[in-house]
Amino acid sequence: MASFEDNDIDVPDPSLMNVIEQDSLKWIFVGGKGGVGKTTTSCCLSIQLAKKREKVLIVSTDPAHNLSDAFCQKFGRDPMLVDGFENLYVMEIDANADMDKIQGEMSAATGDDEQSVLQSLMGDLTSSIPGIDEAMSFSELMKQVQTMDYDTVVFDTAPTGHTLRLLSFPTIMEKALGKIMDLKDKFGGMLSSMSGLMGGGAGPNGESPTDMMLGKLEETREIINKVNTMFQDPTVTTFVCVCIPEFLSIFETERLVQELSKFGIDSHNVVVNQVLFPEKDADELAEWFEEEKGKLSKEAAEICSKMMARKKMQDKYIGQCFDLYGDDFHIILQPLLDHEVRGVEKLTEFSETLVNPVDLEVD
Ligand SMILES: Nc1ncnc2c1ncn2[C@@H]1O[C@H](COP(=O)(O)OP(=O)(O)O)[C@@H](O)[C@H]1O
Numbered sequence: 011m012a013s014f015e016d017n018d019i020d021v022p023d024p025s026l027m028n029v030i031e032q033d034s035l036k037w038i039f040v041g042g043k044g045g046v047g048k049t050t051t052s053c054c055l056s057i058q059l060a061k062k063r064e065k066v067l068i069v070s071t072d073p074a075h076n077l078s079d080a081f082c083q084k085f086g087r088d089p090m091l092v093d094g095f096e097n098l099y100v101m102e103i104d105a106n107a108d109m110d111k112i113q114g115e116m117s118a119a120t121g122d123d124e125q126s127v128l129q130s131l132m133g134d135l136t137s138s139i140p141g142i143d144e145a146m147s148f149s150e151l152m153k154q155v156q157t158m159d160y161d162t163v164v165f166d167t168a169p170t171g172h173t174l175r176l177l178s179f180p181t182i183m184e185k186a187l188g189k190i191m192d193l194k195d196k197f198g199g200m201l202s203s204m205s206g207l208m209g210g211g212a213g214p215n216g217e218s219p220t221d222m223m224l225g226k227l228e229e230t231r232e233i234i235n236k237v238n239t240m241f242q243d244p245t246v247t248t249f250v251c252v253c254i255p256e257f258l259s260i261f262e263t264e265r266l267v268q269e270l271s272k273f274g275i276d277s278h279n280v281v282v283n284q285v286l287f288p289e290k291d292a293d294e295l296a297e298w299f300e301e302e303k304g305k306l307s308k309e310a311a312e313i314c315s316k317m318m319a320r321k322k323m324q325d326k327y328i329g330q331c332f333d334l335y336g337d338d339f340h341i342i343l344q345p346l347l348d349h350e351v352r353g354v355e356k357l358t359e360f361s362e363t364l365v366n367p368v369d370l371e372v373d
């Protein structure tokens with residue numbers, strides 16, 4: 011394979027084995043554009059991790075949950091064991107439901123009038139500060155997950171735009187806190203005299219709704235800042251980029267890699283999924299086709315010709331991928347299968363090529 015052979019000794023090996031073998035890794039993100047194979051890769055990587063780690067959790071932060079689809083098993087907010095495993099768990103989180111829960115918990119500690127103040131504060135925050143719901147829900151998730159004894163947590167993230175939002179949560183929290191502080195400065199007196207009239211403050215310690223909200227946001231900020239420091243430590247966190255060999259996907263991957271490096275988050279693996287005949291070279295295939303096409307029926311020749319065009323295009327983008335990342339990243343080519351990758355059996359089978367890649371035909 012002229013453009014992406016792996017016979018250069020210094021080039022990282024084309025396998026995700028490096029991630030499996032790095033025992034210190036606690037948080038592994040899997041991200042990329044929609045439909046490229048993030049969920050499939052998260053599941054496959056986790057299946058391989060589960061062979062080496064005591065307890066592995068996959069978390070989906072994608073609102074379009076598909077871990078349930080991939081494993082053909084219904085998961086929810088609480089970690090659930092995957093059928094057929096003893097140490098592989100899945101949870102799917104929902105930012106909207108989490109916001110309702112947070113609000114519910116705060117409201118439970120208050121009277122009716124404070125509840126409506128809290129409700130309107132929360133509504134105000136979610137509408138004026140985009141992403142605050144995700145930030146708060148993520149902080150709840152991390153608070154919960156950190157108390158559990160998983161060796162490794164794999165995040166099946168939402169498509170690229172959302173993934174990067176995760177990295178901006180600290181800024182979002184600062185904005186939210188600023189907003190509530192402003193409100194407190196403006197209406198603080200009024201709010202506390204109101205709760206005074208109602209016979210004391212709102213919270214269990216007699217604080218006003220704004221103070222409760224401030225308390226909650228400060229707690230969230232603290233968690234998010236701690237978590238972000240952790241995510242910026244390459245010994246515990248890495249980001250696996252998934253793409254397909256097409257222009258837009260490679261373009262988005264480059265954006266993602268740049269952004270991750272800007273935020274100081276380690277990434278050194280790119281999975282190129284849905285590759286047609288990863289072990290074959292487009293030029294060689296073209297030669298074969300030239301010789302054989304006379305013997306094929308018209309329909310067969312047409313189908314082959316379409317396939318060849320596709321293969322040629324894929325090779326171009328795989329070549330670009332190696333040019334961009336080949337020196338520093340492990341690039342793993344995953345074959346396009348003839349069927350969907352659903353259910354434990356198929357996922358397990360597919361997971362093998364992540365660690366034992368198909369042999370590239372080197373001349
Ligand atoms: N290499 C592949 N060959 C065939 N089908 C695939 C492959 N990778 C993923 N799929 C299928 O493509 C669909 C989208 O994959 P998925 O992992 O859910 O993508 P994402 O999470 O990035 O949106 C799923 O139905 C999956 O089974």
Ligand SMILES: [Mg+2]
Binds near residue numbers: 048166
């Ligand atoms: Mg998905």
